Amino acid sequence: MMNDHMETYHEDEDKGMRKGSLHLPEGVRIRGRLAAGYDRILTREALEFVTDLERTFRSRVKWMLDFRKEQQARFDAGEVPAFDPAMVAIREGSWVCDGVPLAIADRRVEITGPVERKMVINALNSGAKVFMADFEDSLAPHWDNVMRGHINLRDAVNKTIEWEDKARNKLYKLNKNTAVLFVRPRGWHLKEAHIEIDGEPATGCLTDFGFYFFHNHEAFRTTHGGAGPFFYLPKMQHSREAAVWNSVFDRAERALGVPHGSIKATVLIETLPAVFQMNEILYELRSHSAGLNCGRWDYIFSYVKTFQGHPDRLLPDRVQVGMGQHFMKSYTELLIQTCHRRGVHAMGGMAAQIPIRDNAAANEAAMALVRADKLREVTAGHDGTWAAHPGLISLVMDVFNANMTKENQIESRKREDVSITEADLIEKPRGVRTLDGLRLNTRVGIQYVEAWLNGTGSVPLYNLMEDAATAEISRVQNWQWIRYGAVLDGESVPIKVDKELFARVVSEELARVEGEVGTERFKKGRFVEAARMFARQCTAAKLDDFLTLDAYSRVVSIVPEARLSRLNGGTFPQHCLHPMIQTISTMLADVQF
Incomplete structure (x- = not known):
């Protein structure tokens, strides 16, 4: 039988939060905030x-x-x-x-x-x-x-x-x-x-x-x-x-x-x-x-x-x-x-x-x-x-x-x-690779990652329901085309997909997204952060296993040690990565295959 210890959390009663405590099994810590009703799930027995x-x-x-x-x-x-x-x-x-x-x-x-x-x-x-x-x-x-x-x-x-x-x-x-x-x-x-x-x-x-x-x-x-x-x-x-x-x-x-x-x-x-x-x-x-x-x-x-x-x-x-x-x-x-x-x-x-x-x-x-x-x-x-x-x-x-x-x-x-x-x-799929395809992948990827960072994992975009699976197609296809220098079809002169072309596409599609969602929504959102993250994954020397592994590190909300014994309600700042803003072109120039 495990010995138990107790970590106590208090929420503001005027916010409808219930006062109470969690009786945790030995070796277990809850590192997220406790809001109303969470104690119904986080029982000691569960x-x-x-x-x-x-x-x-x-x-x-x-x-x-x-x-x-x-x-x-x-x-x-x-x-x-x-x-x-x-x-x-x-x-x-x-x-x-x-x-x-x-x-x-x-x-x-x-x-x-x-x-x-x-x-x-x-x-x-x-x-x-x-x-x-x-x-x-x-x-x-x-x-x-x-x-x-x-x-x-x-x-x-x-x-x-x-x-x-x-x-x-x-x-x-x-x-x-x-x-x-x-x-x-x-x-x-x-x-x-x-x-x-x-x-x-x-x-x-x-x-x-x-x-x-x-x-x-x-x-x-x-x-x-x-x-x-x-x-x-x-x-x-x-x-x-x-x-x-x-x-x-x-x-x-x-x-x-x-x-x-x-x-x-x-x-x-x-x-x-x-x-x-x-x-x-x-x-x-x-x-x-x-x-x-x-x-x-x-x-x-x-x-x-x-x-x-x-x-x-x-x-x-x-x-x-x-x-x-x-x-x-x-x-x-x-x-x-x-x-x-x-x-x-x-x-x-x-x-x-x-x-x-x-x-x-x-x-x-x-x-x-x-x-x-x-x-x-x-x-x-x-x-x-x-x-x-x-x-x-x-x-x-x-x-x-x-x-x-x-x-x-x-x-x-x-x-x-x-x-x-x-x-x-494993037969090879047939079809063409186009600049429009690269643009659509990029536009969808940026908007999906932005929504995911803000807590939404299923997003209607361009009359389709996008989730992590469809966003992953956009990411890995971009990576594959950049990695191997795919030559695009339907162009008057041959165009090879490389980091320079992709940097231009990211910048242009980010501007298009701003026009579609509106400047006010764009500024309030995390679109630039999402574009940086999506672009980095599309140009990585080694393909990341999953888009969400990197994204998850940006939404983890760990309560600091000093506050684990008492939470005073409200949402604490997310533990996010906030790199200095730089142009997409400069960022991509640092990536080497």
């Missing part, structure tokens, strides 16, 4: 549960991340991803995963979004079969966003969540029938710097999973026939990572007396190495599996990241890298075949379009793209798909209802006609 997960699995997480680096080094040296010959028995075996719970047999339309309070209510009320509440790509993991997110999900599971829009005099609350809740924790690579365990930042995904599972498993299972809770698992690269998640689930179930196999998780296949491990991933999670999902945007990002050392694999403009590309079509068909052979759902990907309210013709064109994309998915054999906006739910539902009469297609569409080779999965 922290003990999270601490046990951290101490049990921390070394395995570090080992997995080290293996990723070793694997990338082999790819950089010329190796390409392939099926593991040592795992042929698993790939060719006749095993199946445990049955799909009745509560999630029908997942034909799923909506995704961050764990913001109004979003949670609207998504659960949207008419979708599932809402994936996201702590990952669509959430900027500021401390307050994470803590409030857990409060929101706890209230949602207990059916007490409400939100009042005072300006419109409107109260948002749950309908009688709502979508089934899934939760996506952060990837293995992200830390939670505001919680220290034995002197180290906690692992973000273990805190996300741990707090949600601890506080909600009983209420959730009561209303879902004893099944659940349900999760989405992001950014995997190998079945060994699935094995760790399976061990986390087993330990959590045992610790809280939950029947084995109650937890079900869908794995996003959104990295190129993972597509060669799909059978092995399902095998490791077979008692906890709810299938696989085509995380198409991160998958494109991963294609560049995996082949960052291969100058012969430059992507065309990102708008041309769609599901018609052979390597993308191959991956989705193999995923469907694999999932249905193993008795679980094969989920489709996200259409990034959003309704366009001020242009009927443009809106109809966008909706036609969504309709065609979802028709492709359901006729290929997918059991469901994603939508980013509540306004798309009825359209997507109509497409699936017209083409999928049963709850899913697990038994009816085995796709035994599919025969995908290693070469199919």
Whole structure:
């Protein structure tokens, strides 16, 4: 039994903050501010549960991340991803995963979004079969966003969540029938710097999973026939990572007396190495599996990241890298075949379009793209798909209802006609590289990073919903073109992408952004800081693994040691990096490949 100690926090009563104390397990420190309601999540019992997960699995997480680096080094040296010959028995075996719970047999339309309070209510009320509440790509993991997110999900599971829009005099609350809740924790690579365990930042995904599972498993299972809770698992690269998640689930179930196999998780296949491990991933999670999902945007990002050392694999403009590309079509068909052979759902990907309210013709064109994309998915054999906006739910539902009469297609569409080779999965994408593509990448990247720094992780830009996955495509494509001096198509004279050209593009696109958002908004925002950060990552000698790793250091809000024993309300200044302002050209001149 651990000895406990106590750190006491006080908030101003006139701000509605509750006076109280946190009884922390030994070795645990909360380094972020304590606002109203946070103590509902940061209970001693919940922290003990999270601490046990951290101490049990921390070394395995570090080992997995080290293996990723070793694997990338082999790819950089010329190796390409392939099926593991040592795992042929698993790939060719006749095993199946445990049955799909009745509560999630029908997942034909799923909506995704961050764990913001109004979003949670609207998504659960949207008419979708599932809402994936996201702590990952669509959430900027500021401390307050994470803590409030857990409060929101706890209230949602207990059916007490409400939100009042005072300006419109409107109260948002749950309908009688709502979508089934899934939760996506952060990837293995992200830390939670505001919680220290034995002197180290906690692992973000273990805190996300741990707090949600601890506080909600009983209420959730009561209303879902004893099944659940349900999760989405992001950014995997190998079945060994699935094995760790399976061990986390087993330990959590045992610790809280939950029947084995109650937890079900869908794995996003959104990295190129993972597509060669799909059978092995399902095998490791077979008692906890709810299938696989085509995380198409991160998958494109991963294609560049995996082949960052291969100058012969430059992507065309990102708008041309769609599901018609052979390597993308191959991956989705193999995923469907694999999932249905193993008795679980094969989920489709996200259409990034959003309704366009001020242009009927443009809106109809966008909706036609969504309709065609979802028709492709359901006729290929997918059991469901994603939508980013509540306004798309009825359209997507109509497409699936017209083409999928049963709850899913697990038994009816085995796709035994599919025969995908290693070469199919890594075929080079086709298309052109243009100056307009470079400009769009830069404009989107700057605006997304600026929003993320300010706490927003999902941003509508140019009639598309951008999150960390789509922003990553912009970043790594720019890096790839600059790194290898891509020659742009469609120009009267050959133009090679280099740092000098990119510096000009950054300056010009930053000016364009100012014109689009307005000078007042531009000056109040963090656009120049975002441009510096995005430009530095696009020109780095070595490609950063994730945009968010650098960005996170700029939003960590650590309370100084002298104030850990008492907080007097309000938000403390962020622990940010504030380099001296210099021109983009000067900054880029310092970067050497």
